[in-house]
Amino acid sequence: MPLDLVQKLEILADAAKYDASCASSGGPKRDSRRGGLGSTTGAGICHAHTPDGRCVSLLKILLTNFCRYDCAYCVSRRSSNVARAKFSVDEVVRLTLDLYRRNCIEGLFLSSGIALSEDDTMAELVRVAKTLRTVHGFRGYIHLKTIPGAAEALVAEAGRWADRLSLNVELPSERSLATYAPEKDATSIRKGLATTRSLIDGAADARRRGSGTIGRAPPPRFAPAGQSTQMIVGADGADDLAVLSASTSLYASYGLRRVYYAAFSPTGHPSAGLPQAATPLLREHRLYQADWLMRFYGFALPDLAAAAPSGMLDTAIDPKLAWALAHRDRFPVDVNTAPREMLLRVPGLGPRAVDRVLAARRRSGALRLVDLARLSGGLKRTRPFVVTADWRPTAMLDDAHLRRRLAPAPVQLSLF
Amino acid sequence: MYAVRLPGDADEAAFRAAARRCLALRLAPADVAFAEESAPSLFPPLPDTDATAPAVSAPRAYQALLADAIGHSAADRFDLLYDLLWRIVSGARDVVANPADPVVARLSDYARAVRRDIHKMHAFLRFRPREVDGRPVHVAWYEPQHRVLKQAAPFFVDRFAAMDWLIATPAGTAAWSEGRLAFGPPAARPADADDPVLDALWTTYYRTTFDPARLRLAAMRREMPRNFWANMPETREIPAMVATAGRRVAAMKARAPDVPPGFADKIAARASPGPDGPATPLEALRGEVAACRRCPLHGPATQAVCGEGPRDAAIVFVDEQPGDQEDLSGRPFVGPAGQLFDRALAEAGIDRGGVYLTNAVKHFKYEPRGRRRIHGKPDPGEVRACRWWLDRELAALSPRLVVALGGTAAGALAGRAVSVLRERGPARFGARAGFVTVHPSFLLRLPEAARQADEYRAFVADLQAVKAAARAAAA
Numbered sequence: 001m002p003l004d005l006v007q008k009l010e011i012l013a014d015a016a017k018y019d020a021s022c023a024s025s026g027g028p029k030r031d032s033r034r035g036g037l038g039s040t041t042g043a044g045i046c047h048a049h050t051p052d053g054r055c056v057s058l059l060k061i062l063l064t065n066f067c068r069y070d071c072a073y074c075v076s077r078r079s080s081n082v083a084r085a086k087f088s089v090d091e092v093v094r095l096t097l098d099l100y101r102r103n104c105i106e107g108l109f110l111s112s113g114i115a116l117s118e119d120d121t122m123a124e125l126v127r128v129a130k131t132l133r134t135v136h137g138f139r140g141y142i143h144l145k146t147i148p149g150a151a152e153a154l155v156a157e158a159g160r161w162a163d164r165l166s167l168n169v170e171l172p173s174e175r176s177l178a179t180y181a182p183e184k185d186a187t188s189i190r191k192g193l194a195t196t197r198s199l200i201d202g203a204a205d206a207r208r209r210g211s212g213t214i215g216r217a218p219p220p221r222f223a224p225a226g227q228s229t230q231m232i233v234g235a236d237g238a239d240d241l242a243v244l245s246a247s248t249s250l251y252a253s254y255g256l257r258r259v260y261y262a263a264f265s266p267t268g269h270p271s272a273g274l275p276q277a278a279t280p281l282l283r284e285h286r287l288y289q290a291d292w293l294m295r296f297y298g299f300a301l302p303d304l305a306a307a308a309p310s311g312m313l314d315t316a317i318d319p320k321l322a323w324a325l326a327h328r329d330r331f332p333v334d335v336n337t338a339p340r341e342m343l344l345r346v347p348g349l350g351p352r353a354v355d356r357v358l359a360a361r362r363r364s365g366a367l368r369l370v371d372l373a374r375l376s377g378g379l380k381r382t383r384p385f386v387v388t389a390d391w392r393p394t395a396m397l398d399d400a401h402l403r404r405r406l407a408p409a410p411v412q413l414s415l416f
Numbered sequence: 417m418y419a420v421r422l423p424g425d426a427d428e429a430a431f432r433a434a435a436r437r438c439l440a441l442r443l444a445p446a447d448v449a450f451a452e453e454s455a456p457s458l459f460p461p462l463p464d465t466d467a468t469a470p471a472v473s474a475p476r477a478y479q480a481l482l483a484d485a486i487g488h489s490a491a492d493r494f495d496l497l498y499d500l501l502w503r504i505v506s507g508a509r510d511v512v513a514n515p516a517d518p519v520v521a522r523l524s525d526y527a528r529a530v531r532r533d534i535h536k537m538h539a540f541l542r543f544r545p546r547e548v549d550g551r552p553v554h555v556a557w558y559e560p561q562h563r564v565l566k567q568a569a570p571f572f573v574d575r576f577a578a579m580d581w582l583i584a585t586p587a588g589t590a591a592w593s594e595g596r597l598a599f600g601p602p603a604a605r606p607a608d609a610d611d612p613v614l615d616a617l618w619t620t621y622y623r624t625t626f627d628p629a630r631l632r633l634a635a636m637r638r639e640m641p642r643n644f645w646a647n648m649p650e651t652r653e654i655p656a657m658v659a660t661a662g663r664r665v666a667a668m669k670a671r672a673p674d675v676p677p678g679f680a681d682k683i684a685a686r687a688s689p690g691p692d693g694p695a696t697p698l699e700a701l702r703g704e705v706a707a708c709r710r711c712p713l714h715g716p717a718t719q720a721v722c723g724e725g726p727r728d729a730a731i732v733f734v735d736e737q738p739g740d741q742e743d744l745s746g747r748p749f750v751g752p753a754g755q756l757f758d759r760a761l762a763e764a765g766i767d768r769g770g771v772y773l774t775n776a777v778k779h780f781k782y783e784p785r786g787r788r789r790i791h792g793k794p795d796p797g798e799v800r801a802c803r804w805w806l807d808r809e810l811a812a813l814s815p816r817l818v819v820a821l822g823g824t825a826a827g828a829l830a831g832r833a834v835s836v837l838r839e840r841g842p843a844r845f846g847a848r849a850g851f852v853t854v855h856p857s858f859l860l861r862l863p864e865a866a867r868q869a870d871e872y873r874a875f876v877a878d879l880q881a882v883k884a885a886a887r888a889a890a891a
Contacts, residue, residue: 006620013624031574039575045539046639048650050626051658053635060625068683078683079676098613099621101554101579102543103572115683174715187706190718194744249716252784253743265629268668276669278629301784360516371516 003085009095011085015065015076016111018267019168019230020260022046024057024106024141026225027163036137038100038107040163044141045106058109058143059096063087063124067113071181072274073170073235075267076113082269086115092128093136100140107141107163108132114147122150122158129161141225148185148192152199155192156222159199164225164257167192172246176236180274193254196227200255226257233287234264234279239311241304244290248301251294261287286313293320296351297344316407321347324385325403334387336366347406348382381406417447419459422494424452425563425587428482435498440467445502450494474504477512481520484527487563496523530562537568540644543581546609553593554581557605557647565590566599573597614649622650628661629668697812698727701805705778711801713779713794718743723774723809730886732772732815733757734806736824736855740789743780749773753857757821760856760872764879772813776828777802799828810848816889818848819882822855840878842885849889853878 003011025044032038046055064086065076075082087095096108110128114121125144132138144162146155159165167189171177174186203222210218229250233243247259263279270276290313293299297320307323308314314322324331324347333342335357343354353376360375361367366389373379384393384402399405418441420434438448441462451457474482478500485493496519503511511517515524543554554576560568565583569590572581582591589600645651695703702722708714721738724747733749741751749757761768777798782789794802806828810818820826820843826834829845836854843850854875862868 006616009617009620010624013621017625017627032577033574035578037576037578039571041571045535047539048622048648049636049640050622051633051636051654051661052627052630053632053639054627054630055639056622056625059621066683070680070684078680079674081674081677095617099618101545101576102611102614102618103541103556103575104614104618187719191746194718194746198744248784251787252782252789253716253718255787263630265627266665266668268664268671269674270668270671272673278665281630281632295786356515360514363510363514364516367516374518374521375515 005091005095008085008087008091009061011083012062012065012087013060015062015082015113016060016109018075018262018265019060019109019111020054020262021143021166021228021230021258022055022057022060022109023164023225023228023258024143026257027141028221028224030139032137032139036139037097038138038140040106040139040141047104047106057106058141059099059105059107060109061087061092061095061111063092063110063112063121063128064115065113066115069114069181069183071170071184072271073180073232073264075269077271079271080267080269082267089124089127089131093131096132096140097136097138100138105140107138107143109143111145112147118147118149119151119154122147122154126154126157126161129158133161143225146192146196146227148188150192152195155195156199159196159203159223160220162223164228165196165223166228166230167196168230169193169246169250170230170232171236172231172233172238172243173236176238180235190253193227193229193250193256196223197254199223200226226255228256228258228260229254230260230262232264233261233284235274240283240287240290240308240313241301241311243287244294244304245301247291248294259291261291280315282315283313286315286319289313290319293323298341299323317403318347320345321381321406325406328398331385332387332393333385335372336361336387336389346382346385348378348380348385349376353377417449417459418443418462419457420448420450420462420494421453421457422450424454426486426494427566428479428486431482431486431494431497434494435501436472437462437465438498439470439472439502439505441465442467445495445499448498450498452491455491470505472501472505474501475509475512478504481512481523481527484530484567485523487530487533487567488526489562490526493523493526496526530564530567533560533562534564534568534571536560536644537564538571540640540648541572541583542614542648543576544609544611544614546606548582551580554579555606555609556581556583558583558585559643559647560585560587561643563587569597569599619650619653623653623657626657628657628664631658631661633658696727698809701808701812705805708778708802708805710804711779711798713777713781713798716782716784717779719746720778721746721748721775721780722778723772724748725772725774726770727772727813729770729772729813730816730890731766731770731819731882732774732810732813732817733819733821734825734829735773735775735821737775737777737794738780739791739857740780740782742775748775753855753860756859757856760876760879763876764883766879766883772815774806774809776806776825778805794824796827799824803828803831816849817851817882817886818845819851819853820845821853822858825855826852841881849885851878851882851885853882 023044027040027042029042030040044057046057048056066084067076067078070077070079099105110125112121112125129142129144142162143164144158146158146165146167148167169189177184177186199222206219250256250259261284263281263284265278266276290304303323304319306326307319313319333346340354343349343357356375369388369391372388376382422430422434449459482497499519512520514520537558537560541556541558543556546553546555565585565588573592580593584603584606586602589603591598705720705722708720721742739751742748758768777794781792781794783792818829820829823834823836836852839852843852859868859871859875862871
């Protein structure tokens with residue numbers, strides 16, 4: 001008996017859910033006032049949140065979960081006993097439009113198992129995006145997976161219709177990939193990222209050069225929301241610093257908007273040689289915090305190495321606090337005089353709080369502790385590391401128990 | 417003390433009018449209490465006056481704060497806005513820019529809450545298609561926390577301009593029909609029409625995309641508070657999803673590894689065919705270099721970059737290592753230094769298609785710095801490890817002349833440290849006739865334009881000498 005649409009959706013959404021990315025941000029602004037359907041605001045919208053705390057922004061599905069590869073960590077590997085299904089191009093298009101008109105989603109995130117060849121798979125993904133854009137005038141968000149090894153011409157077309165492209169490096173090291181995905185080739189994955197980056201740069205250059213030309217349409221955009229990738233954390237033996245070192249290279253090399261870290265999670269279809277237990281979500285959370293520190297707080301990899309001498313980030317406290325505790329000689333920081341870079345190193349002060357501190361100290365004279373409380377989110381973590389007009393931490397910084405006092409009480413992260 | 421009564425949905429204009437009357441009467445914030453009409457007040461209303469308000473031009477930051485905060489449901493929003501306006505009129509024009517000011521901080525919180533409420537409305541509202549007077553209309557019932565309908569509506573126009581839709585809230589309705597947006601009085605909550613897309617497909621998707629091994633209820637509630645759930649059909653699934661999560665995870669853990677399905681072997685056999693025909697020695701070498709793990713440089717690089725050019729090329733140019741562009745494209749001499757090299761080559765009258773271009777080190781060595789890669793100089797160990805490939809590459813070719821571009825390439829070819837400054841010009845690399853010149857990126861790095869031009873001319877002269885030497889070797 002053929003599967004109905006609900007059954008297919010169940011199979012192909014389940015297979016897609018291990019991709020952490022659900023971002024619908026970073027694209028250009030579009031609307032439907034002059035025709036078509038849909039809009040993008042540039043900021044992204046989470047239309048619902050599931051009990052795992054993740055947001056639902058895009059319809060995230062596979063075109064098919066038939067796959068000829070046998071990657072141990074993947075639920076769709078050919079040796080897995082999972083139920084299989086395949087959507088037609090029209091089914092995906094209709095599903096996307098139906099859900100979009102009800103305001104359930106920002107758009108589509110489409111990936112696929114590789115049932116036939118790399119090129120066939122990539123061409124099908126492109127066909128869905130092209131149909132949405134050209135037949136239905138769809139102005140919403142489209143995120144497509146690029147298939148490593150697919151022809152460059154197909155990737156180039158994917159970027160023409162999609163807002164974002166992504167290609168997962170899957171594991172932090174080539175050796176892990178060889179162990180768990182022996183038929184996959186780390187070089188071909190990296191070449192895929194490199195191709196997309198070159199196409200993005202090339203299109204941006206062409207638009208810059210073409211912007212002065214009068215009477216000629218600007219060259220087409222290419223994946224205006226950039227590309228991203230994902231690493232599974234906890235399936236192999238790589239420690240946090242190895243993961244962060246890999247993502248540092250990835251950010252530098254391929255102009256990635258994001259590196260996603262996905263804590264390894266059992267799929268219900270275990271393969272021999274992989275852990276059966278889920279990686280603690282706290283590990284994933286600390287990696288994201290460290291990633292943020294490197295991208296928005298001016299931290300470099302060696303700073304994080306200093307905060308994680310064992311190679312693993314401290315799970316009890318956030319990496320910024322860990323860095324501060326390991327560098328007490330750099331504190332206290334005077335919030336009334338310190339430069340921006342140093343304010344960003346103070347535990348509890350984020351970029352927004354720092355901007356407010358800088359704005360406030362230009363206007364209202366010496367800041368007091370109560371002002372700082374209003375400008376930031378609270379003082380608990382901040383207090384021992386700052387000097388204000390009316391506050392000095394005195395001996396607090398030298399307190400051997402400072403770490404314990406600042407660490408939140410251990411709580412069960414997940415509530416059953 | 418006077419009372420100013422404003423309707424609960426007072427907008428910026430209504431507030432501005434009331435505030436102007438208070439300013440005309442020179443009423444300090446302590447002398448006036450704003451209240452919603454529905455709330456009781458003991459104070460008398462404002463007396464009539466002929467006095468005109470001072471010309472008020474509030475700074476843009478105040479206008480922005482007013483536009484958002486006025487929609488907040490807090491009773492003291494008007495008082496706070498007037499307090500701020502009074503201080504602005506009294507000379508503290510800059511006060512809104514001070515986030516440490518308590519009133520500014522409070523109003524900013526209100527404004528943020530209103531913006532969040534607008535955002536949540538854009539996110540959580542669900543349309544159900546219905547038929548109204550024989551026309552398809554998408555209908556939604558939504559209960560925002562603040563008065564945000566007017567500010568939230570344009571988003572839906574942008575997104576669904578081609579559909580007719582109606583949004584009903586307890587405080588009023590917004591309707592888009594035939595290209596016109598109209599706001600109306602509150603309407604009764606419409607009954608939910610059955611919709612298989614929302615009730616079957618969407619709820620199935622919501623249930624399925626959830627990972628039971630990652631239960632984090634607090635995170636969900638923080639972003640999607642319970643008061644929004646009533647109008648989101650998918651949330652009806654939450655109790656069962658949560659209740660069964662533990663059992664599902666336990667069952668997953670207890671499962672034995674899968675027995676591969678029957679089609680696994682068949683589908684695996686569909687592997688891509690190998691390359692056609694036997695490979696030439698250079699092609700074979702290329703394949704081996706791609707898999708090179710002789711030193712750690714392959715780790716962070718994209719790919720090994722092999723040489724390019726005809727097998728019978730008379731001249732082989734050896735560069736230091738691929739750069740950022742070469743690493744991305746897999747081809748040598750395509751980056752900025754490669755382009756400069758092309759220009760110089762053309763000026764010297766050497767056909768680029770007739771020469772062979774390669775690198776002493778085949779992987780790009782770099783230091784990651786944010787979103788850029790800073791070129792790193794390969795160390796002697798890395799150069800030595802890669803010499804294996806360079807030797808085999810040269811052996812597969814039969815050049816009359818090998819040109820080292822820069823010290824690293826010269827060192828790799830000569831097997832000893834070479835100073836370009838001292839040994840620039842004709843050289844011997846073992847049994848091979850060679851030539852040493854500068855690396856083209858050296859020219860790019862020169863700070864002064866005059867020196868750059870001089871060095872570029874010297875480089876072109878070197879290339880002309882290379883051309884002559886190759887021709888002499890042929891004779």
